[in-house]
Amino acid sequence: MRRGPVKRALSTAGHRAIILGFTAFAVFPFYWMVITAFKRNSDLYVGATNTAHNPFIFNEPPTLVHLYTLFQNTLYLTWLFNTLWVGTAVVLITLLLAVPAAYSLARLTGRWGERLSIGIFLTYLVPSTLLFIPFSRLVALLGLQNRLAALILQDAAQGGGGVGHGRRLQPPQRHSARGSPPGHAGTAHHRDLRPHPHHPGVRL
Amino acid sequence: MFRRALWNTFVFTFVSQVLVMVLGNILARALLKKFRGKLLVRFLILMPWAAPISLATLGWLWIFDSTFSVINWVLKVVGWLGPGQWYYWLGDPTLGMVAIITVHVWRLLPFSTVILLAGLTSIPSEVHEAADIDGAGPLAKAFQITIPMMLPILTVAILFGTVFTFTDMNVVYLLTRGGPYNSTHVLASLAYQEGVLGGDVGRGASIAIFLLPLLVVMAVLMLRISRRAEVV
Numbered sequence: 001m002r003r004g005p006v007k008r009a010l011s012t013a014g015h016r017a018i019i020l021g022f023t024a025f026a027v028f029p030f031y032w033m034v035i036t037a038f039k040r041n042s043d044l045y046v047g048a049t050n051t052a053h054n055p056f057i058f059n060e061p062p063t064l065v066h067l068y069t070l071f072q073n074t075l076y077l078t079w080l081f082n083t084l085w086v087g088t089a090v091v092l093i094t095l096l097l098a099v100p101a102a103y104s105l106a107r108l109t110g111r112w113g114e115r116l117s118i119g120i121f122l123t124y125l126v127p128s129t130l131l132f133i134p135f136s137r138l139v140a141l142l143g144l145q146n147r148l149a150a151l152i153l154q155d156a157a158q159g160g161g162g163v164g165h166g167r168r169l170q171p172p173q174r175h176s177a178r179g180s181p182p183g184h185a186g187t188a189h190h191r192d193l194r195p196h197p198h199h200p201g202v203r204l
Numbered sequence: 205m206f207r208r209a210l211w212n213t214f215v216f217t218f219v220s221q222v223l224v225m226v227l228g229n230i231l232a233r234a235l236l237k238k239f240r241g242k243l244l245v246r247f248l249i250l251m252p253w254a255a256p257i258s259l260a261t262l263g264w265l266w267i268f269d270s271t272f273s274v275i276n277w278v279l280k281v282v283g284w285l286g287p288g289q290w291y292y293w294l295g296d297p298t299l300g301m302v303a304i305i306t307v308h309v310w311r312l313l314p315f316s317t318v319i320l321l322a323g324l325t326s327i328p329s330e331v332h333e334a335a336d337i338d339g340a341g342p343l344a345k346a347f348q349i350t351i352p353m354m355l356p357i358l359t360v361a362i363l364f365g366t367v368f369t370f371t372d373m374n375v376v377y378l379l380t381r382g383g384p385y386n387s388t389h390v391l392a393s394l395a396y397q398e399g400v401l402g403g404d405v406g407r408g409a410s411i412a413i414f415l416l417p418l419l420v421v422m423a424v425l426m427l428r429i430s431r432r433a434e435v436v
Contacts, residue, residue: 018234019245022227025310026249029263032274036266048277049290055274133399133409 038062086148090155097156131157206411209382209389215301216376216390217369220308224365225358227309228316232324235317253314261307261378268293268303268379297387300380304388307375312368316361323357324350367422370415391415 035058036044043060046053053059070076105117135154144150235246252260267274270292279285293299327350335345351358373392376382382389382397389397391411399408 022231023245023248026252033263047271048273051281055277
């Protein structure tokens with residue numbers, strides 16, 4: 001049965017509307033942040049009750065004054081460097097600890113292997129606030145207050161839950177012997193679809 | 205305050221997960237079709253997941269601002285808000301919860317869409333073709349083919365989304381700081397406020413530990429189902 005041209009046009013329009021709507025929803029906060037960063041204060045702080053003032057566009061010429069303030073009057077570059085330094089250190093430490101742990105977990109078969117991986121995986125699900133509390137004591141004991149090392153320690157501990165993924169490192173021949181179950185054929189197979197709960201950008 | 209935070213935790217998690225699953229399904233099905241600019245659209249839709257949630261929430265903070273909210277401006281322009289009417293998004297308990305749920309949905313939608321998309325593409329086209337030959341309608345195909353075959357991966361998406369929402373404190377803390385009148389706190393943000401900011405470590409730990417039994421059950425369930433789905 002062939003669909004008529006009207007029905008087909010409606011279906012295409014509906015599909016485009018869905019795509020446009022979701023894309024706008026996803027992108028709008030970023031657009032808003034970008035346009036806000038380059039707007040003059042006199043263009044920015046106009047109450048929303050003034051309907052004559054369109055907040056979606058530049059009503060006055062764009063300015064770099066906010067960026068100038070950021071680079072000249074704050075320690076932005078230091079903070080940027082701190083972010084890079086902590087990020088790199090955490091990734092290195094996590095990889096160094098997680099890869100051997102994940103491999104050994106993958107080789108550990110039977111009930112104990114499963115229980116152990118579930119136990120380690122728990123850290124992955126614990127809210128960071130729960131870890132902040134004991135860690136504040138530990139950081140104080142180690143004398144790391146107000147130091148970047150405290151952040152590295154905290155983030156590495158949270159990231160360590162990734163070793164729970166160790167079961168995915170099972171030898172490939174075991175999977176090929178098992179075959180694919182219904183509802184699953186390769187696309188998600190062995191691909192890490194799980195992000196870190198507190199650093200969502202790093203795992204997708 | 206604790207009971208309210210507990211209730212909020214469940215409400216935020218449940219409502220945002222229902223919305224994420226429904227919207228994620230619609231979006232994943234739309235992304236399955238071929239269209240021009242598909243790669244760009246996929247990239248743009250993934251952006252909320254790739255951005256640090258704390259920075260993205262600051263953007264939302266400005267969008268929901270009581271005085272400068274762009275949402276209120278739009279509602280005023282289209283005539284939804286009459287003279288003297290105003291929405292204080294972060295100053296009203298109900299609207300504050302709506303704002304928090306909106307940000308959670310915005311953040312988790314790409315994650316669920318990617319998982320659901322993977323599930324949808326994993327269903328062999330021959331199965332649908334065989335169903336078409338047998339005369340199965342869209343509903344029959346949905347309930348007898350698509351949903352059963354996607355069930356393992358759907359469960360994984362729900363469980364991960366639930367845990368992420370359940371354990372998150374960033375959105376609540378940055379958007380409303382638990383206010384107004386501590387009405388939008390969740391367990392994670394309350395634990396942080398009491399234990400770290402308030403200096404009452406014992407109280408903060410007891411609030412945070414309250415989550416553990418639930419998380420243990422979820423973790424076990426999640427790993428069992430993940431294993432069955434061959435995602436882990």
